[in-house]
Amino acid sequence: MSGLTAAHVTVRYGRRTVLDDLSVGPLPAGQVSALLGPNGSGKSTLLRALAGLERTGATVRCGEAELSRMRPALRARHCVYLPQALPPAVHLQVLESVIAARRAAAPAGDWEDDEVSEALDVLARLGVDDLALRYMDELSGGQRQLVGLAQALVRRPAVLLLDEPLSALDLHHQFSVMQVVRRETRARNMVTVVVLHDLNIALQQADYVVMLRQGVIVGAGTPRHVITTQTLQQVYGVRARVESCSLGRPHVVVDGVEAGP
Numbered sequence: 001m002s003g004l005t006a007a008h009v010t011v012r013y014g015r016r017t018v019l020d021d022l023s024v025g026p027l028p029a030g031q032v033s034a035l036l037g038p039n040g041s042g043k044s045t046l047l048r049a050l051a052g053l054e055r056t057g058a059t060v061r062c063g064e065a066e067l068s069r070m071r072p073a074l075r076a077r078h079c080v081y082l083p084q085a086l087p088p089a090v091h092l093q094v095l096e097s098v099i100a101a102r103r104a105a106a107p108a109g110d111w112e113d114d115e116v117s118e119a120l121d122v123l124a125r126l127g128v129d130d131l132a133l134r135y136m137d138e139l140s141g142g143q144r145q146l147v148g149l150a151q152a153l154v155r156r157p158a159v160l161l162l163d164e165p166l167s168a169l170d171l172h173h174q175f176s177v178m179q180v181v182r183r184e185t186r187a188r189n190m191v192t193v194v195v196l197h198d199l200n201i202a203l204q205q206a207d208y209v210v211m212l213r214q215g216v217i218v219g220a221g222t223p224r225h226v227i228t229t230q231t232l233q234q235v236y237g238v239r240a241r242v243e244s245c246s247l248g249r250p251h252v253v254v255d256g257v258e259a260g261p
């Protein structure tokens with residue numbers, strides 16, 4: 001079966017069970033899936049479990065490959081995870097950092113002759129090729145986030161896991177980055193999973209969404225199917241509607257918040 005599936009995902013922090021025997025997927029190949037849910041609902045924990053970065057008894061498969069049986073180095077080649085934290089502000093040129101990421105993903109001796117042009121091309125697709133010769137420790141937070149995405153994309157994974165990749169970006173870059181991620185996902189038939197807070201971006205840019213509440217999946221499917229007045233009330237505690245704009249695209253209008261628990 002094509003796509004990413006995970007079964008029996010259980011994650012505990014100390015005595016606290018955050019995810020209890022969760023199953024998710026298949027998250028389709030060639031499409032962007034968004035993990036949604038309020039703060040603390042378990043999105044990052046689930047993403048880290050998919051990446052193999054949490055101790056969990058889960059079985060994680062991508063197509064025929066069983067990721068959960070792979071050695072960490074091999075799994076990391078299949079599956080690139082970009083954490084919420086920005087890439088470190090080290091004194092390294094942007095271009096070097098992207099080339100280093102590409103080399104880390106390719107087996108030794110399998111580096112391509114045109115790695116410089118490949119790295120520049122990824123930076124150009126994200127609209128930041130003008131930063132190529134700048135140093136990471138001289139960049140703004142948003143610029144570093146874009147370079148982090150370039151480092152992830154240049155590794156050409158089968159599975160791309162992005163934790164809030166838009167958090168430091170301006171409005172233009174939020175949309176342009178999602179367009180690049182969608183395009184790359186389709187072109188390479190990747191499974192892309194993105195943790196998002198912006199439900200309007202999820203409605204317009206994700207193909208598939210999984211909504212979590214307190215570590216439990218309350219809905220999975222197309223954004224229009226999952227993001228509804230009922231789930232917004234139940235999961236986010238807001239009174240809201242999903243309307244169509246003048247171009248017919250869906251967007252969330254919030255009328256108020258429910259009384260606190």
Ligand SMILES: Nc1ncnc2c1ncn2[C@@H]1O[C@H](COP(=O)(O)OP(=O)(O)OP(=O)(O)O)[C@@H](O)[C@H]1O
Nearest residue numbers: 013014018037038039040041042043044045046195
């Ligand atoms: N290292 C940790 N140690 C203990 N508890 C943790 C740890 N990391 C996360 N948790 C707890 O696990 C739960 C899920 O956290 P997680 O970061 O997965 O949520 P999230 O949905 O990604 O939240 P946010 O939207 O705020 O980033 C939270 O209650 C959190 O406090």
